[in-house]
Every structure is written in structure tokens, then in C-alpha cells.
Amino acid sequence: MECRIEENLKRCSCTYEPCSKKGKCCECLAYHWSRRELPGCLFPPEVERTYDRSLKRFIEAWSGKV
Numbered sequence: 001m002e003c004r005i006e007e008n009l010k011r012c013s014c015t016y017e018p019c020s021k022k023g024k025c026c027e028c029l030a031y032h033w034s035r036r037e038l039p040g041c042l043f044p045p046e047v048e049r050t051y052d053r054s055l056k057r058f059i060e061a062w063s064g065k066v
Helices: 005-011 025-034 055-062
Strands: none
């Protein structure tokens, strides 16, 4: 499957600017998952900006505890 970087970049909500994985969703997911994290695009904007990509923060954010 061909990566659609330009299309992915239009939807990428990650605010971490020096990221080399922007638009490369497979690489991004593999990187974060190897660190027991999730990519920023799965978090609400106010949580994404904290750069806390932990599973705990994800659960807190979507369970209404943030």
C-alpha cells in the first residue's frame, strides 16, 4: 500500500513540529506503540498539546476525567 503523506498531513493534528513521522501514520503508530503510547491524533486538542501520549492519559481524556 502506498503512503498518502500529503493527504495524511491534512488530517494530522499533531502539534509536535520537529516530528519526522508527520503524515506517515504507520511509522507514527509503530513508534508510539513501541513506547506504550498512542499518537497525538487520537487525543482531544487540549490533551494533545501536553505531549502526554500515555495510555493512562488517553483513557482519562476520553472518560471525561480531563
